[in-house]
Amino acid sequence: MANKIETLALKTAELTRQTHELGIPVMILFEGVPASGKTRLSNELLLNFDAKYTRFIATQSPKADDLRYQFLQKYWNTLPAKGDINIYFRSWYSHYLDYRENEIKHNRYKNYDVLKEQIASFEKMLKKDNYEIIKFFIEINEEKRQEHIKQTKENPLMRWKVQEYGNVLPTETYLDDMHQFIKKDKQWKIIDYTERQNAIEKMYLHIIERLEHAIDKHQKQEKHVDGEFTPDFKTDLFDINVDKVSKDEYKQLITELQQRMREIQFALYDRKIPLILVFEGMDAAGKGGNIKRIREKLDPTGYEVNGISAPTDVELKHHYLWRFAKDMPRSGHIELFDRSWYGRVLVERIEGFATTKEWQRAYDEINSFEKMWTDEGAILLKFFLTLDKDEQLKRFKDREQNVDKQWKITDEDWRNREKWDLYVEASHDMIEKTNTSYAPWLVVPADHKKTSRIEILKYIIRKCEKVLWGVKDY
Amino acid sequence: MANKIETLALKTAELTRQTHELGIPVMILFEGVPASGKTRLSNELLLNFDAKYTRFIATQSPKADDLRYQFLQKYWNTLPAKGDINIYFRSWYSHYLDYRENEIKHNRYKNYDVLKEQIASFEKMLKKDNYEIIKFFIEINEEKRQEHIKQTKENPLMRWKVQEYGNVLPTETYLDDMHQFIKKDKQWKIIDYTERQNAIEKMYLHIIERLEHAIDKHQKQEKHVDGEFTPDFKTDLFDINVDKVSKDEYKQLITELQQRMREIQFALYDRKIPLILVFEGMDAAGKGGNIKRIREKLDPTGYEVNGISAPTDVELKHHYLWRFAKDMPRSGHIELFDRSWYGRVLVERIEGFATTKEWQRAYDEINSFEKMWTDEGAILLKFFLTLDKDEQLKRFKDREQNVDKQWKITDEDWRNREKWDLYVEASHDMIEKTNTSYAPWLVVPADHKKTSRIEILKYIIRKCEKVLWGVKDY
Numbered sequence: 001m002a003n004k005i006e007t008l009a010l011k012t013a014e015l016t017r018q019t020h021e022l023g024i025p026v027m028i029l030f031e032g033v034p035a036s037g038k039t040r041l042s043n044e045l046l047l048n049f050d051a052k053y054t055r056f057i058a059t060q061s062p063k064a065d066d067l068r069y070q071f072l073q074k075y076w077n078t079l080p081a082k083g084d085i086n087i088y089f090r091s092w093y094s095h096y097l098d099y100r101e102n103e104i105k106h107n108r109y110k111n112y113d114v115l116k117e118q119i120a121s122f123e124k125m126l127k128k129d130n131y132e133i134i135k136f137f138i139e140i141n142e143e144k145r146q147e148h149i150k151q152t153k154e155n156p157l158m159r160w161k162v163q164e165y166g167n168v169l170p171t172e173t174y175l176d177d178m179h180q181f182i183k184k185d186k187q188w189k190i191i192d193y194t195e196r197q198n199a200i201e202k203m204y205l206h207i208i209e210r211l212e213h214a215i216d217k218h219q220k221q222e223k224h225v226d227g228e229f230t231p232d233f234k235t236d237l238f239d240i241n242v243d244k245v246s247k248d249e250y251k252q253l254i255t256e257l258q259q260r261m262r263e264i265q266f267a268l269y270d271r272k273i274p275l276i277l278v279f280e281g282m283d284a285a286g287k288g289g290n291i292k293r294i295r296e297k298l299d300p301t302g303y304e305v306n307g308i309s310a311p312t313d314v315e316l317k318h319h320y321l322w323r324f325a326k327d328m329p330r331s332g333h334i335e336l337f338d339r340s341w342y343g344r345v346l347v348e349r350i351e352g353f354a355t356t357k358e359w360q361r362a363y364d365e366i367n368s369f370e371k372m373w374t375d376e377g378a379i380l381l382k383f384f385l386t387l388d389k390d391e392q393l394k395r396f397k398d399r400e401q402n403v404d405k406q407w408k409i410t411d412e413d414w415r416n417r418e419k420w421d422l423y424v425e426a427s428h429d430m431i432e433k434t435n436t437s438y439a440p441w442l443v444v445p446a447d448h449k450k451t452s453r454i455e456i457l458k459y460i461i462r463k464c465e466k467v468l469w470g471v472k473d474y
Numbered sequence: 475m476a477n478k479i480e481t482l483a484l485k486t487a488e489l490t491r492q493t494h495e496l497g498i499p500v501m502i503l504f505e506g507v508p509a510s511g512k513t514r515l516s517n518e519l520l521l522n523f524d525a526k527y528t529r530f531i532a533t534q535s536p537k538a539d540d541l542r543y544q545f546l547q548k549y550w551n552t553l554p555a556k557g558d559i560n561i562y563f564r565s566w567y568s569h570y571l572d573y574r575e576n577e578i579k580h581n582r583y584k585n586y587d588v589l590k591e592q593i594a595s596f597e598k599m600l601k602k603d604n605y606e607i608i609k610f611f612i613e614i615n616e617e618k619r620q621e622h623i624k625q626t627k628e629n630p631l632m633r634w635k636v637q638e639y640g641n642v643l644p645t646e647t648y649l650d651d652m653h654q655f656i657k658k659d660k661q662w663k664i665i666d667y668t669e670r671q672n673a674i675e676k677m678y679l680h681i682i683e684r685l686e687h688a689i690d691k692h693q694k695q696e697k698h699v700d701g702e703f704t705p706d707f708k709t710d711l712f713d714i715n716v717d718k719v720s721k722d723e724y725k726q727l728i729t730e731l732q733q734r735m736r737e738i739q740f741a742l743y744d745r746k747i748p749l750i751l752v753f754e755g756m757d758a759a760g761k762g763g764n765i766k767r768i769r770e771k772l773d774p775t776g777y778e779v780n781g782i783s784a785p786t787d788v789e790l791k792h793h794y795l796w797r798f799a800k801d802m803p804r805s806g807h808i809e810l811f812d813r814s815w816y817g818r819v820l821v822e823r824i825e826g827f828a829t830t831k832e833w834q835r836a837y838d839e840i841n842s843f844e845k846m847w848t849d850e851g852a853i854l855l856k857f858f859l860t861l862d863k864d865e866q867l868k869r870f871k872d873r874e875q876n877v878d879k880q881w882k883i884t885d886e887d888w889r890n891r892e893k894w895d896l897y898v899e900a901s902h903d904m905i906e907k908t909n910t911s912y913a914p915w916l917v918v919p920a921d922h923k924k925t926s927r928i929e930i931l932k933y934i935i936r937k938c939e940k941v942l943w944g945v946k947d948y
Contacts (some may be wrong), residue, residue: 010878017881043774047766051812052781056774089775157737262500263631292521300517300530301563306525313787338525404484407491 005197008204009048015211016049018084022218023317028207029091031178035148037193037329041138042087049085059090061098061211068272068330070373071099071115072122076325080131081317091135092119093181099175104419106372111271114375120244121368128361129315129319130221133212136208137178139321140304141194198307220459242451250450258297259455265298265334265462271468272331274378278340278432279461282423283413284395285446286453290385291336296394303334320362321369328373341366342382345430350422363433374438379467382439383456385430385446389420479671482678483522489685490523490559496692496792497556499605502681503565503579505652506612511667515677516561532565535572537852542804544847545573545589546596550799552655554605560887565609565657566881567594575647582673588818588849595842602794602835606688608681609661611652611886615668630931660793716918716925726926732771738938739772739808745942746805748852751934752814754769755859756897757887758869759920760927764859765810768934777808782817794818794828794836802847816856817841819904824896828871837907848912853941858905859920863894 019026028045030038046056057078066074072092079088097120123133154156182188189206193199217395247446277294279287283379291305315323318345321341327333344362348354354362372378388394396417399409416423435441442459446452465471493500494592502519503814504512520530531552538593540548546566554560566743570593594726597607656662667673719727742749751768753761765779780801789797794813803809818836818888822828828836848854870891890897909915916933920926 014878039773046774047770050781051762051765051779052783056778057523058775063539065537087774133929155737158740265627266632288525291525296521299513300520301513301532304530305525307524309526404488 004207005200005204007452008201008208009044011457012045012046012204012207012211012307013225013357015208015215016054016204016214018215019085019132020053020083020213021184022215024214024218025080025082025126026085026211026214027080027088027103027126027131027133028085029088029090029093029133030138031091031093031136032140032193033145033174035152036137036138036140037199038089039198041191041193041199042089042134044200044203045087045207047339049087053084055080055084055086057088059084059088059092059094059098061102062095068327068332070093070376070378071118072372073328075122077178079126079318079322083317083428093178096172098176100177102173104286114372118372118375121242121372122424123323125365125368126319130218130364131319132210133187133211135185135189136203137188137190137205138192139190139192139197143191144194154372155275163424175335238300242448242455244448245454247450250454253454254293254450254457257454257461258293260461261294262297262299263456263466264461265302267332268379268464269302273467274329274373275333275334275464276329276373276378276380276459277334278342278347278380278382279385280340280342280427281444281446282387282392283416284392284399285385285387287338288383289449290446290453290456291338291385294457295336302332303336304329305338308337308339320348321365323371329378330432342430342434343371346423346426349426350419362384363430367435367439370434370436370439380439380443381460381463381465384427384435384441384443385452386443387445388447391447479678480673480877481876482682483518486519486521486678487524489529489682489689492689493559493606493685494524494527494557496689498688499556499600499601500559500685500688501554501562501600501605501606501607502559503562503567503609504612504669505565505610506614507619507648509626510612510614511622511670511673511837512563512612512894514742515610515665515667515673516563518677518679519561523561523654527558529554529558529560531560531562533562533566533568533572535576536569537771539670544802544850544852545569546592546846547594547799547802552795553600554794554875555788557791559603560847563687568654571648571651574651575645579807581837587937592849595846597918599795599839599842600793602839604688604692605663606684608684609659609777611653611656611662611664611679612673613664613666613668615666618668645694646918656921657815659741673700695782699721709935712826713854716929718922718925719928721924724928727928728767728924728931731928734935735768735931736771736773738942739776741851741942742938743776743806748803748805748847749808749938750847750852751808751810752805752816752854752856753810754814754816754820754857754901755858755918755920756772756861756866757890758866758873758882760923761859763923764857764927764930765812768931772808776804776811776871779812789798794822795839795901799843803852815843816904820897820900823900824893834851837904840908841910841913844908844910844913853914853938855934855937856908857919858901858915859926860917861920865921868893 018452021258028042030042032038042056046054055078057075061073070076072095074095075092078086095114096115098349099115126133164174189202191199191202191206246320254297274468279291283289295305296305302326306324324337324341344354344366345359349359370380396409396413399405431443442456444452444455462471502516504516506512516530520528529552530548533548548569548570549566552560570586573589636877656664663675663676665673667681689711701852725874751765755761769779772778785794785797798811798815801809818828818840819833824832839914841858843896844854870883870887873879905915905917917928918926918929936945
């Protein structure tokens with residue numbers, strides 16, 4: 001038997017070297033009641049896999065600081081890179097149950113189904129990106145379990161660990177909920193740990209089956225040819241007329257609005273509401289200038305600006321939403337994105353960095369992604385700054401001639417300009433497909449800079465006032 | 475005056491674009507009593523610099539979780555990459571004073587001078603790596619300061635912020651200690667904020683001076699030719715004889731020692747002592763096998779193995795110690811490094827990835843670096859596994875012929891083998907220069923694998939028992 005296990009272990013290790021080479025990320029989850037054998041099984045894998053690309057993630061009861069972030073934040077942050085393996089000792093399922101059992105609410109959730117949906121969206125996104133998720137639920141005969149606990153208790157140096165388990169009886173809620181999860185999802189593999197060797201063997205056999213399948217799928221996929229995409233609609237969101245503000249009006253309004261924005265910042269902080277502001281738009285439309293006006297009077301300890309450039313090699317090795325998820329604000333903070341995850345359906349679509357299939361499914365993914373934050377009370381507002389094509393030319397030339405602005409204009413800007421129509425089309429599709437009730441777009445004509453700044457500031461303030469104090473739009 | 479400031483602001487922004495291009499990392503520190511104007515000055519810079527490479531780091535009073543890490547951990551983690559700018563609102567100086575004023579001890583510090591030394595070592599390392607550190611201390615006339623506080627207090631939405639300042643009176647300790655720091659270090663620039671425009675002007679002038687100097691230095695440095703290095707000693711640490719353990723002895727001892735190692739892990743966790751284990755040695759000497767034996771019975775939630783490969787592009791853009799500092803264990807945890815920061819004086823020296831000057835000064839830097847952790851109670855043990863050259867050849871061939879081990883042997887291993895003598899020389903220098911009382915090396919002859927495993931496990935256990943319960947070496 002031991003020999004058979006050794007053979008299976010070698011086979012599994014060999015397959016993980018293949019998934020590593022092929023860049024398939026693998027996530028192996030262990031759930032089960034305390035002292036059921038999760039540690040021993042996960043440790044068996046941990047010792048067998050290459051430490052260079054294997055990580056052990058333990059889910060612990062959330063602490064005060066964890067609660068300042070989105071429910072799945074920890075799992076976003078620690079997502080395995082392509083080719084890496086994460087072993088989860090307890091996982092987002094336990095995490096969910098920790099929230100539920102301890103009624104961790106923060107007035108954020110009307111009901112816990114929201115969190116179940118988040119788990120479903122999260123796994124769906126990952127699977128679409130070829131993450132291989134393997135789920136084990138460990139069962140054990142109660143007598144054997146009590147034996148495990150006794151062993152630990154008898155050692156004076158380790159006794160305190162048992163106390164740390166807290167309630168070593170499996171709670172009914174945990175079992176009920178886990179069984180519900182398992183019933184709905186065939187991917188779960190139940191393993192009985194009562195007979196140890198047998199359990200290890202079953203675990204390896206299941207992993208082998210899954211990894212072989214993943215490798216097989218990966219190899220077939222490489223040959224996949226992208227389908228065509230025909231957008232069948234045009235948005236009218238771009239047809240907007242706004243009255244220009246005069247110089248005098250601007251001078252007076254901007255100071256008032258910035259002061260109000262600062263008060264809003266403090267109120268959001270006090271109420272622990274995160275604010276996420278996303279800026280997209282044509283080159284030279286004034287994203288940076290707008291962001292500058294918004295942040296000008298803010299307390300810098302409470303906000304961050306995230307200027308998005310080309311991804312680093314580490315970022316490229318992760319799900320495309322990873323680098324944004326990592327930087328989402330904690331409760332009461334403000335994050336301003338100067339360009340964002342919408343790059344997936346703009347530059348990546350146009351330049352072919354994403355396959356048609358990838359950017360087509362990104363609309364849904366982005367909607368689910370944004371919902372994860374707004375579901376928990378975040379305010380998420382998105383701005384698209386439009387510009388007349390001639391006005392862009394004027395601004396480009398102005399930048400070239402002004403010694404203090406030259407650094408702002410690059411060859412890439414000129415190349416993008418050549419693809420103007422493609423960007424317009426992609427932007428239309430994007431706004432149409434991601435203009436949700438919970439994370440709406442505001443399209444802002446930016447030909448007149450001062451007007452766009454006033455419009456955007458007013459909009460943010462109104463939306464925040466509504467959430468904070470029920471003030472109605474006017 | 476306003477116009478003059480605008481000119482200075484533009485000039486400064488232009489210089490930061492240059493430091494960005496040249497890859498010079500810049501750190502700008504703001505210290506001063508509450509409501510002295512630190513926020514306004516730092517915000518002035520923040521708004522002026524490019525958000526893509528500027529980060530605002532606020533130092534807050536340490537929370538329980540921060541205290542589980544090394545004193546400077548936060549600043550290591552957030553170190554700017556090459557070409558990036560960090561603006562520190564309060565800095566490691568305030569951090570020091572927070573520790574001191576609140577007597578945050580954890581029984582870790584005999585005295586606070588240890589932390590002052592850490593600050594000095596930290597800055598020294600960074601400066602050597604061409605980090606530009608600019609330090610401002612902001613003063614203000616007390617009447618003006620009270621006015622600032624009053625302004626905030628009068629706004630009902632922002633009043634609570636003032637309460638958050640805690641004691642808005644500058645404590646005597648803070649002023650005393652800061653003045654001591656400033657007296658000893660000419661790099662500090664004192665700015666009186668009583669007259670705002672004047673303060674901003676002075677700030678910009680100082681930054682311009684410092685950045686111009688840094689750029690100038692950088693350009694001269696590129697032409698610098700490396701000196702020769704003649705190691706003037708040989709260590710006798712390699713001349714070791716150890717009695718081989720028999721198969722039977724091994725079988726009995728390994729189980730006992732692993733069980734003891736597990737108890738040690740729990741005791742370290744209970745006492746909140748971090749353990750750092752570093753493994754270096756010749757290729758195929760058995761680092762991985764040794765690590766495997768150590769961790770085999772450990773609770774995987776309490777340790778991590780860090781297998782060091784070639785640095786990523788993000789890692790290359792930081793101080794070479796950054797990627798290791800980030801992964802140092804928190805209190806009570808164990809971190810095993812399979813290769814480590816010693817790569818600087820081994821592979822980087824031999825392959826010329828580090829200049830002679832860089833790897834020569836690395837010995838001192840590494841000693842200071844390790845001391846930062848041991849000063850705070852960490853146990854840090856280093857193992858160098860030596861191997862007979864013929865034995866290596868035998869193991870390489872064995873790996874090539876064994877289907878389950880082939881992945882372990884690469885062309886690089888053969889190339890490294892050609893440089894055997896260089897590695898021996900570099901290893902001798904390394905051990906001689908970094909074998910400190912607080913972080914000692916154990917050189918282990920690894921020709922007999924089982925013996926090396928027993929030796930290392932015994933050594934770790936003894937050292938830990940000594941720290942935990944005063945058990946003497948036997």
